[in-house]
Amino acid sequence: MKYVFGPLSSKRLGQSLGVDLLPPKSCTWNCVYCQLGKTKKFATERQEFFPREEILGEIREALAINKGIDWITFVGSGETLLYRGIGWLIAEVKKLTTTPVAVITNGSLLFMPEVREELLQADAVLPSLNAGTEALHVQIDRPAEGLTFRRHIEGLVAFRHEYKGRLWIEVMLLGGVNDSDEALRDLAAVLKEINPDMVHIVLPTRPAPEQEVHLPSQERIERAIAILSEVATVVHPLKGNMDLRCAPDMLEAVTAIVSRHPVQQRELHKAIKECFPGESDKSDDTMQGMLATGRFKLVEHEGEPYWVMVQGDTVSLEPSGLSSEPPL
Numbered sequence: 001m002k003y004v005f006g007p008l009s010s011k012r013l014g015q016s017l018g019v020d021l022l023p024p025k026s027c028t029w030n031c032v033y034c035q036l037g038k039t040k041k042f043a044t045e046r047q048e049f050f051p052r053e054e055i056l057g058e059i060r061e062a063l064a065i066n067k068g069i070d071w072i073t074f075v076g077s078g079e080t081l082l083y084r085g086i087g088w089l090i091a092e093v094k095k096l097t098t099t100p101v102a103v104i105t106n107g108s109l110l111f112m113p114e115v116r117e118e119l120l121q122a123d124a125v126l127p128s129l130n131a132g133t134e135a136l137h138v139q140i141d142r143p144a145e146g147l148t149f150r151r152h153i154e155g156l157v158a159f160r161h162e163y164k165g166r167l168w169i170e171v172m173l174l175g176g177v178n179d180s181d182e183a184l185r186d187l188a189a190v191l192k193e194i195n196p197d198m199v200h201i202v203l204p205t206r207p208a209p210e211q212e213v214h215l216p217s218q219e220r221i222e223r224a225i226a227i228l229s230e231v232a233t234v235v236h237p238l239k240g241n242m243d244l245r246c247a248p249d250m251l252e253a254v255t256a257i258v259s260r261h262p263v264q265q266r267e268l269h270k271a272i273k274e275c276f277p278g279e280s281d282k283s284d285d286t287m288q289g290m291l292a293t294g295r296f297k298l299v300e301h302e303g304e305p306y307w308v309m310v311q312g313d314t315v316s317l318e319p320s321g322l323s324s325e326p327p328l
């Protein structure tokens, strides 16, 4: 499939079917921790990158194959809300199924009323907030020109007022960057202004191709939970697993996931073993097959081997004209 991948499992969203609406990598930010590598050219102009009916067709097909999906999650190769028409897709998915819909976004375009409007039917929206000051926002998120910290916060506050669903803010906690007491207190002050339903602390557990990022210490994670809990309900999600059991083509399913984020070798090994119980060689065979394609390689991060796509290789999504000009 071109747009749909997974299901993947996570503590937050259970079994989640991913839908990627973007050509890689289309983003308004260039985060230091991004698993997709450097944003070579900012995309800030919203477009219907791929025909909406085609995407809906794949979702329909995936729902017929995969039973027991907990969430349909719009997420993918960049900033999800760059896709103009996501509101239409959410509405159409809701006609197909009662499975709730989540949208993972960096939130940088929420200052635009038409973007907020498109999200009103989603059951959960998960925007990012990694900093409580402009300086740290620029250091971590490295946004396109014009996408200031204040504009980001104004968008989140306005969305909170208009949106009746679940607003779960994601905070990427980076060791030595935004895990000091001062940075956490700044973040807490902004979170108080936004008033989300929950805050999810996430960690840089996967390798970032562009820059070395570090896990915070256990003491700093606990400190972050303590400080942010003063203003919001905080969740520190456990890592989820992949479920490849319904994948009609193993290599295609693995490619769809690895092209969107690095996958821990151990996690992939476990997922393949679950597909072929009793066939212990199957996992090694699949991984040998992956290496033989020349499209994958193993890299090490925090002492763990991870599968990534080789530089320049992506899923076969064609960009349809990205813009480096902010529409501001």
Ligand code: SF4
Binding pocket: 027, 028, 029, 030, 031, 033, 034, 035, 036, 039, 077, 078, 079, 106
């Ligand atoms: S917002 Fe997401 S896709 Fe964009 S640069 Fe940051 S981590 Fe990467």
